[in-house]
Amino acid sequence: MKQTSSAKDIHKLISTAGLLIIDALVLSEIIAARNKEVPTLSILLQSANLKKEIENSWQYIIKKINYQPVLQIALDVLRNMSASPTLDKQLRNLVELAYDMASSRVLLRHDLFGRIYHRLLLGELVKYYATYYTSIPAARLLARLLVNLPSTLDAKDVPPKYGGEPLRVVDFACGSGTLLSAVYKELDTLHRISSERLRIDELHKYLIEEGLWGFDVLHHAVHLAATVLFLHNPIPVDKSKLYALRLGDGDGRYLGSINFLTSPKLSGDMVLAGQIAGGIEEVSV
Amino acid sequence: MLAELLADKGLRALGEVILRKSRGRPEPDVLIDLNGVRIVIEGKKPGMWNELVRQCEERLDDNVCDLCVMVEYVNFEKLLNERLFPDQSYIKKFLLKGVYNIGFMSYIARVGLDRWLGLPVKYEKYENVGFDDLLAYLMTAYNKVVGEDVIGPVIAEMKKVLDEFAKNTAPMVNVERLKETLELREREDETDE
Numbered sequence: 001m002k003q004t005s006s007a008k009d010i011h012k013l014i015s016t017a018g019l020l021i022i023d024a025l026v027l028s029e030i031i032a033a034r035n036k037e038v039p040t041l042s043i044l045l046q047s048a049n050l051k052k053e054i055e056n057s058w059q060y061i062i063k064k065i066n067y068q069p070v071l072q073i074a075l076d077v078l079r080n081m082s083a084s085p086t087l088d089k090q091l092r093n094l095v096e097l098a099y100d101m102a103s104s105r106v107l108l109r110h111d112l113f114g115r116i117y118h119r120l121l122l123g124e125l126v127k128y129y130a131t132y133y134t135s136i137p138a139a140r141l142l143a144r145l146l147v148n149l150p151s152t153l154d155a156k157d158v159p160p161k162y163g164g165e166p167l168r169v170v171d172f173a174c175g176s177g178t179l180l181s182a183v184y185k186e187l188d189t190l191h192r193i194s195s196e197r198l199r200i201d202e203l204h205k206y207l208i209e210e211g212l213w214g215f216d217v218l219h220h221a222v223h224l225a226a227t228v229l230f231l232h233n234p235i236p237v238d239k240s241k242l243y244a245l246r247l248g249d250g251d252g253r254y255l256g257s258i259n260f261l262t263s264p265k266l267s268g269d270m271v272l273a274g275q276i277a278g279g280i281e282e283v284s285v
Numbered sequence: 286m287l288a289e290l291l292a293d294k295g296l297r298a299l300g301e302v303i304l305r306k307s308r309g310r311p312e313p314d315v316l317i318d319l320n321g322v323r324i325v326i327e328g329k330k331p332g333m334w335n336e337l338v339r340q341c342e343e344r345l346d347d348n349v350c351d352l353c354v355m356v357e358y359v360n361f362e363k364l365l366n367e368r369l370f371p372d373q374s375y376i377k378k379f380l381l382k383g384v385y386n387i388g389f390m391s392y393i394a395r396v397g398l399d400r401w402l403g404l405p406v407k408y409e410k411y412e413n414v415g416f417d418d419l420l421a422y423l424m425t426a427y428n429k430v431v432g433e434d435v436i437g438p439v440i441a442e443m444k445k446v447l448d449e450f451a452k453n454t455a456p457m458v459n460v461e462r463l464k465e466t467l468e469l470r471e472r473e474d475e476t477d478e
Binding site: 010011012013014015016017018019022073076077080081082084086087089090093094097100101103104105106107109110112115116119140144186188189192193218219220232233244272 | 303316318321323345346348349392395396397400401436439440442443444446447448449450451452453454455457458459460462463464466467468469
């Protein structure tokens with residue numbers, strides 16, 4: 001028998017939905033700066049039917065530009081909410097908050113979404129997912145040790161090399177991306193200090209598209225991780241290596257990253273959302 | 286040279302210092318990594334304060350550093366007048382006895398906290414200070430950067446807006462459908478126990 005969610009859990013669930021909407025709004029504002037067909041948040045706020053305009057805008061970005069893995073879940077959340085004057089008023093508050101956040105590039109680099117998500121962890125609703133938030137100081141310490149302890153890591157050029165091979169960092173339970181974000185910051189700093197010729201944008205593109213891998217069984221957490229990484233340097237990227245993985249499915253075949261213990265292949269059926277570009281990929285475990 | 290002196294005379298007491306000198310524009314003059322906090326020092330001759338401010342804003346917005354130090358060499362002319370080709374030891378002595386107008390701008394000033402706090406956050410400026418004061422102010426600015434929970438007010442405001450959103454929209458949200466959208470599934474108990 002299914003257990004009924006408590007009022008507190010419902011509150012957390014809807015707050016999390018709101019967080020995903022804010023997150024997607026911030027992202028769409030950044031995309032709007034480079035694409036005149038995408039309305040800015042100021043333009044959206046002028047609309048009489050805000051919900052519909054936001055949905056149209058995100059749909060356009062997904063179809064014509066990209067960012068489907070990041071925007072689709074927020075679009076689905078919004079579509080599942082019934083239109084009403086109350087929702088319209090509340091959405092306006094979210095848009096205004098997103099507007100203030102998006103106007104500070106410096107602010108966006110501080111894992112805001114991860115920190116607020118930590119406060120909203122969904123209690124009973126995610127009890128069986130064993131969610132645990134990695135604190136920012138702990139993530140920073142781990143990342144500093146990983147990047148700065150003596151090793152063959154070389155970040156002078158792009159891609160950074162480890163043992164002569166292009167560097168890849170994998171977090172098998174990445175959640176909202178706190179640890180991957182800390183690793184990003186350390187690699188960025190190391191490149192700035194050691195490189196003869198700075199290639200900051202290329203480094204960002206490599207890290208997002210190839211270098212930083214993340215898996216989790218919570219789709220919305222992966223969505224937040226993708227945004228957190230993208231916002232370090234909001235330039236266009238073509239893909240990411242963040243995947244929401246299946247868990248359960250009746251016969252217990254899917255156990256998220258634990259499946260890599262039996263095979264290092266990331267097969268299409270393991271992935272809950274997003275696509276595996278170029279077929280099956282191999283993951284070093 | 287100034288960065289090396291700052292490192293030797295005090296910064297190393299705070300932790301590991303890595304210096305990276307400019308290899309040409311648009312890079313900063315000097316980048317110091319102090320325990321993971323990136324500090325840029327930008328120096329100019331007198332009369333170029335506004336250019337220093339603009340440059341520091343750019344460094345912080347471009348994520349080059351967490352703290353930018355603006356240094357205006359007040360008695361720069363004296364250096365030029367006394368020696369046509371000053372050697373390293375002369376420059377070192379000159380810097381240690383130098384007079385500076387200095388400013389510290391951290392990422393905190395660029396976060397736009399005035400939106401959240403209602404108070405303007407400005408950079409700090411000190412005029413006609415000596416080398417020891419420059420070092421002391423720099424160490425204070427570093428401690429402020431690592432010690433302040435600058436994001437706290439933003440998180441509090443986000444929490445407030447999200448609480449209100451959840452409270453007001455709860456009656457019109459289909460919880461089961463939202464759980465499905467977020468792909469959250471609860472375990473189904475096999476018995477009623």
